[in-house]
Amino acid sequence: MISSVVLLGSGNVATHMARALHACGLRILQVYSPHREHAQTLAGMTSSQATHRLAELHPGADLYLIAVSDDKIGEVVREMAPVQGFVAHTSGIVNMNLLDKFENFGVFYPLQTFSKKRFVDIRQVPFCIEGNKEKTRQRLFQLASGLSDSVLYIPSASRKQLHLAAVFVNNFPNHLYAAAAELLREKDLDFSILLPLLQETAAKMKELEPGEAQTGPARRNDVNTLREHSTLLEDHPELKEIYQLFSHQILTKYHDKL
């Protein structure tokens, strides 16, 4: 069983993982971050040691959890000494094999958006697990199951597709929210007036397929409204581009016309 962890990273994912592992009774032996103060802050929250030097990594942990940003994982791996414990990264997109200099390696990917300031219920977060050996998979699965009710074995190809799909339900809707906020600001309206609609749009997905839930002028082929909306967007070329692309795609999908 995995009972001691060295955590590499001090960002949003690292912080939430450290808190969750600590709360579940795991010993966080050490927190590494190239930024000494960041390492110290997170170490302070989890009663562990801090280091900003990979050469000083504790050699005897059961698990080395690499939760640095995607493009830094390779560099961290290169500088790490070979270790006996399991080594896993938390990335949705990075190949598991980037860790193949170790004997037991895998992926421990929490599919959620994390901000340091916001509480997230880890028990609801799906964990995607992969491992180079049956034993690695099992141990990582077991560890994730202690944190969350939703743990899945997902091979790299599927995990990457999932990571891509996550962009479509997280980053891109967020960009649309920003567009709406811009339109409201222009008329001195508060963004909060849209919150019930925004929340209900997401909540509906618990019961309906996205295809069933699709509504709006393009779905109804309501040409008057489409025209009126386009006119309102004259001074917003970027929003107009989004409006036209989406309306065209929705029209084509549901009415089979161009």
Next chain:
Amino acid sequence: MISSVVLLGSGNVATHMARALHACGLRILQVYSPHREHAQTLAGMTSSQATHRLAELHPGADLYLIAVSDDKIGEVVREMAPVQGFVAHTSGIVNMNLLDKFENFGVFYPLQTFSKKRFVDIRQVPFCIEGNKEKTRQRLFQLASGLSDSVLYIPSASRKQLHLAAVFVNNFPNHLYAAAAELLREKDLDFSILLPLLQETAAKMKELEPGEAQTGPARRNDVNTLREHSTLLEDHPELKEIYQLFSHQILTKYHDKL
């Protein structure tokens, strides 16, 4: 005070309005729909009469609430006899003045997405009110205040902008959810794995500005991930078009580069 209502329409908005008004103790005198059975169904739920003929509209209601689809409002108004009561439509985009053959007319626009099957807490729904006279505005405001905690006077120009912004937080995110579902189906993954992320993306908006909450590869200018995602979308030209447009806009917005 408005205490009796004739409801015109039998769709999603009409159904939720009828239920809410009935639950608040208003008398629904009559439900009109060109589809006789639809009128009867909704009338049955609200202890009222049904008609499918505008010529048979009850002449003595305090309010005629027109909740038919946007492009049918003009037609309904043309066929209605002049009435003494208030007349209001529930549309986000139709001009109030379309009702100017009546003496007291206005707008009673609930800013929410309604499905017949889903319960919506009307008290949380923002109502946008407009009226041709101070008295009309006041009465409609008063009526909405009985249903909801969030009632606002909104002139037509602002209401239309709000309706447009609503498309950006409702119809378009829904289209993105459908895109994500398509990607998951391809790998035999269940859409439910994305639900916690999808919900959290919306929930974050209660605390953060959309600009602060923006994350993802384009926000980080993570070119490796952007490239890898684009490759995964080779066989999905429509999703790729969305991906490229959004990534480009997010990159430009936060990194000021083209």
